[in-house]
Amino acid sequence: MYQRMKRVGLINNYIMRHYDTIHTESRENITDSILECLENWEPIKVLPLPKVQTSIYCDKKRKEIMKMILS
Incomplete structure (x- = not known):
């Protein structure tokens, strides 16, 4: 879990x-918030949108990751 969080920058960001x-x-x-952010930030799950968006910051970061991967 720590490695996953570190890899996507969840700890610092x-x-x-x-x-x-x-x-x-x-x-x-x-x-719940950290797991949701982790799932949203990991590039493996880029295409589906999260079922419930509890954090604008998580959604913003997810869009940034999608943009980086698709470019």
Whole structure:
């Protein structure tokens, strides 16, 4: 899991950047958000859109990754 998060930049670009907000959330909410971001950021799952978008930041990052892969 750590390697997957590190590979897509989730640790520095999401967890560390939003640490002040994240640490006030419950463990369940944090886990759900991080898993959703990880699934959205991994280039393997580029084509299907996420079923539920709970984070504008995750969606923005997903679009950036799609743009990089398709160009």
